[in-house]
Amino acid sequence: MDYYNHFGITNSDIQIVIAEALSRGGDYCDIYFQHKISNSIGLEDKSVNRAYSNVDFGVGIRVLKGDQTGYSFTEEMTVKAMKSAAKTAANIAKDSRTIPPQQLKVHSGPDYYPVQTRWEDVSVDQKIPLLHLINEKVFAKDQRIIKSNIMFSDETSYIFLATSEGKIISDYQPMGSVYVTATAEQNGRREQNYANLAGRKGIEFLTAAAIDKLATDAVQKTVELFEAEKPRAGEMEVVLAAGSSGILLHEAIGHGMEADFNRKGTSIFADKMNKPVAEKFVSILDDGTNPGYRGSINVDDEGNDTEKTFLIKDGILRSYMHDRISARFYKVKPTGNGRRQSFRYAPLPRMRNTYMLPGPHKKEEIIRSVKNGLYAESFTNGQVFIGAGDFTFYVKFGYMIEDGKLTKPVKDVNIIGNGPEVLKNIIMVADDFIMDEGGWTCGKDGQGVPVSLGLPTVKVSRITVGGKS
Amino acid sequence: MTTEERIELAQWAIKQVLTNGANESAVSISNRRNIEIQYRDKKIERLKESVQNSLSLEIYADQRYSAHSTNDLRRLFLQNFFREAVSSTKYLNPDPFRALPEAKYYPQKADRDLKIYDPSFHIIQPADRLKLARQIEAAAMSQSDKIISATAGYSDVHYENVQIHSNGFVGISTGTMYAASAEVTVQDKNGGRPEDWCSASVRFHCDLPPADMIGKTAADRALRKIGQCKVESGKYDMIVENRSGSRLLSLFQTPMTARALQQKSSFLDGMLNKKIASPLLTVIDDPFLEKGLASRLFDSEGLAAEKKNMIENGILRHYYIDNYYGKKLGMEPNAGSPSNIRLRTGEKSREEMIGNLSRGILITGFIGGNSNTTTGDFSYGIVGLLIENGEIVKPVNEMNISGNAGDFWNRLVEIGNDPYTYAAAQTPSMLFEGVQFSGI
Numbered sequence: 057m058d059y060y061n062h063f064g065i066t067n068s069d070i071q072i073v074i075a076e077a078l079s080r081g082g083d084y085c086d087i088y089f090q091h092k093i094s095n096s097i098g099l100e101d102k103s104v105n106r107a108y109s110n111v112d113f114g115v116g117i118r119v120l121k122g123d124q125t126g127y128s129f130t131e132e133m134t135v136k137a138m139k140s141a142a143k144t145a146a147n148i149a150k151d152s153r154t155i156p157p158q159q160l161k162v163h164s165g166p167d168y169y170p171v172q173t174r175w176e177d178v179s180v181d182q183k184i185p186l187l188h189l190i191n192e193k194v195f196a197k198d199q200r201i202i203k204s205n206i207m208f209s210d211e212t213s214y215i216f217l218a219t220s221e222g223k224i225i226s227d228y229q230p231m232g233s234v235y236v237t238a239t240a241e242q243n244g245r246r247e248q249n250y251a252n253l254a255g256r257k258g259i260e261f262l263t264a265a266a267i268d269k270l271a272t273d274a275v276q277k278t279v280e281l282f283e284a285e286k287p288r289a290g291e292m293e294v295v296l297a298a299g300s301s302g303i304l305l306h307e308a309i310g311h312g313m314e315a316d317f318n319r320k321g322t323s324i325f326a327d328k329m330n331k332p333v334a335e336k337f338v339s340i341l342d343d344g345t346n347p348g349y350r351g352s353i354n355v356d357d358e359g360n361d362t363e364k365t366f367l368i369k370d371g372i373l374r375s376y377m378h379d380r381i382s383a384r385f386y387k388v389k390p391t392g393n394g395r396r397q398s399f400r401y402a403p404l405p406r407m408r409n410t411y412m413l414p415g416p417h418k419k420e421e422i423i424r425s426v427k428n429g430l431y432a433e434s435f436t437n438g439q440v441f442i443g444a445g446d447f448t449f450y451v452k453f454g455y456m457i458e459d460g461k462l463t464k465p466v467k468d469v470n471i472i473g474n475g476p477e478v479l480k481n482i483i484m485v486a487d488d489f490i491m492d493e494g495g496w497t498c499g500k501d502g503q504g505v506p507v508s509l510g511l512p513t514v515k516v517s518r519i520t521v522g523g524k525s
Numbered sequence: 526m527t528t529e530e531r532i533e534l535a536q537w538a539i540k541q542v543l544t545n546g547a548n549e550s551a552v553s554i555s556n557r558r559n560i561e562i563q564y565r566d567k568k569i570e571r572l573k574e575s576v577q578n579s580l581s582l583e584i585y586a587d588q589r590y591s592a593h594s595t596n597d598l599r600r601l602f603l604q605n606f607f608r609e610a611v612s613s614t615k616y617l618n619p620d621p622f623r624a625l626p627e628a629k630y631y632p633q634k635a636d637r638d639l640k641i642y643d644p645s646f647h648i649i650q651p652a653d654r655l656k657l658a659r660q661i662e663a664a665a666m667s668q669s670d671k672i673i674s675a676t677a678g679y680s681d682v683h684y685e686n687v688q689i690h691s692n693g694f695v696g697i698s699t700g701t702m703y704a705a706s707a708e709v710t711v712q713d714k715n716g717g718r719p720e721d722w723c724s725a726s727v728r729f730h731c732d733l734p735p736a737d738m739i740g741k742t743a744a745d746r747a748l749r750k751i752g753q754c755k756v757e758s759g760k761y762d763m764i765v766e767n768r769s770g771s772r773l774l775s776l777f778q779t780p781m782t783a784r785a786l787q788q789k790s791s792f793l794d795g796m797l798n799k800k801i802a803s804p805l806l807t808v809i810d811d812p813f814l815e816k817g818l819a820s821r822l823f824d825s826e827g828l829a830a831e832k833k834n835m836i837e838n839g840i841l842r843h844y845y846i847d848n849y850y851g852k853k854l855g856m857e858p859n860a861g862s863p864s865n866i867r868l869r870t871g872e873k874s875r876e877e878m879i880g881n882l883s884r885g886i887l888i889t890g891f892i893g894g895n896s897n898t899t900t901g902d903f904s905y906g907i908v909g910l911l912i913e914n915g916e917i918v919k920p921v922n923e924m925n926i927s928g929n930a931g932d933f934w935n936r937l938v939e940i941g942n943d944p945y946t947y948a949a950a951q952t953p954s955m956l957f958e959g960v961q962f963s964g965i
Contacts, residue, residue, distance in 0.1 A: 105620040107591035127573040131596045144574045180616045203788050239790050248790045248899045286927060289963030290758040321673045322710040324718055439893035443710045443718030446923050448893030448906035470894040470904035470925045522904035522925030522963045525759060
């Protein structure tokens, strides 16, 4: 792929824009070109009767002066428009100087998301039968199903980045996702739930087995709600099922470990570096290198190589997640966490795939150890107050645990805890790690980026569960 | 691009789409100019300026429907984009309910001035913006030496949207918005760093509250969280302060839509003209509110705006019916989404409500949680203040409230006189009896 040709630019254009961006004395600048094509089709009432598409094209120009950021973007790919945006971003600095032309050198990296067929080469008529197939399976699995909604989305993003340090980086970022919602009725009561599958993959990710699992999960997760009730309210032992419970890490620890909050002293983890924060069998990573996962990136949106970053290793806090600004502040190597939603935004430290390594315990042993608690199985969303450490995640479905056995099903309950407290209270970690392949999107400062998360079965000794008295 | 040029481009786009084989089409073209400043530690942390354009398009071709958008407005690109869009639409299944709204639902005249455009937008200087942000930060920092960080924010936006439908609708909306905010983090003895914020969004620059008030309010709110802890689980009376109330009203929002009804995922299905809340609750959807953040003469489908009492004395009077799902349900469309929301207010101030409470919790913010639109079950994380004998005694956090919307809204026993005017949902403070809290 010739990215210069794709965006209609030359090295000489880039050098002109860089010179303009640094003309007021900025320390650094980057120029981020993006061309994104998104498509979705939807099935409702047994008919594939809607299609959506978006084509987005633009260039963002960022100028840094110390820890200050000037940012502007243009949707016009002309040198004149880019120079004008560069001039606006340059205003973060107030000096005047002339920058000699930079030597530009292409930086290449690994490919963590090779695809067999690019999404641009897949037409609508190839996708439509897949939605009908899922829909038929949903209705065939349980007679209580009354509605099924399916949304199939794909995205292709071409990224080309030039920095004032002379780096040229390009990336092709694919994404596919399927979201299946089922509604069921039983004795006049209705329930609804969903299953989804997403990743940086081509259409080959929708295998026969994946289609069957989506339909089975959507139906199963819906009909099981009929038997479920709210649990009792209050503090209790909580066992988190392997997989999507990784939302615990994302909310309780992940956001607080993003270095911008620590640099400003606004994170509860700001004074905990290299200190023990959890049991020795607790190791948590943020990783951009997992092939095909939603949060994987070949290179971050500042041009830094992605990596496996140990946030906590053997119970000790080891690294924050850095962007360029925070890495300079802490005088460490960037960790490849500088991400942005699109060319319209400046990058920030963001998570990629956040997960915990397997531990020494067995799932059965963990459940057996609980006298009276909650087994939380599926989740929808969460939030955190970075400074206070309060975090929540919403449990869509789970079970009570009584005398070491799973008993009554429970649903629709929020869990709230304190990040550092919960880390200390992780007292058992099983050996059954599962990475979740759902379509998680993380929101921060008005920007959404795709992420993934995962966890082995984990026991937290004490946490507050919403419910009834 | 001028307004006339946008209209001309939209008309050209419709012609192109129809020539390619569509029967009907709707096109909207928008332009948005935006400046954002973040100010911290006595300097600009981030300065962002942008101008963006977009073109959105709906295609109706032989009862098939698709929608597309792009920010590339070059005609050469658009010609190809439209051709591919129409061509891919033909693969979809036909749907007899897919058509533009009938022309009778469009506004007959759209010349009412909703005061959503501030003509002084163009005279605001970079120095004015910076001064406001600097003053907000200084006001916040001056409140206490326990403050770790105060970030002031300022943004303004000017937008214009031109919308044209092939069956005759032409709508133009131009507006301005300004926002000023402060976020403050303070040091707690136990190692926690509680944070809080104050923010105001308005249509006219002159309506922004004083910088001092924004900075000090954010700082005071963060400072009063020092020492926060959870208290025993149980049933408490609950006052929800005005700026947080919209979270609770949102329990009704999705279930009130025609889509939720048609898809059988609304706990309000079959409840029209039935009691769904305390008689104290009257919810008014008011698109004509002057200077309102969600004021409009027509909605995104071109449907004429209409002021409605959605819930009247606790009785559900209307659903939000859009064009497509209205057709599917055989119901008249009436605008498919909320505009400005106002509640019929009561007599008492929040302070009087607190003074009258023997034991309860004042909710000052929500964190996370969710609701089940099909059953009405909900569970939200909260922060707030414990009240005993009419006095605030300590800050509380790390607790949840849970319930079912049907039961919960019948527990409303008092509505305050203090609607929050800096948001589209202008809820006043509200008192609910016997709400389930979980803590220790």
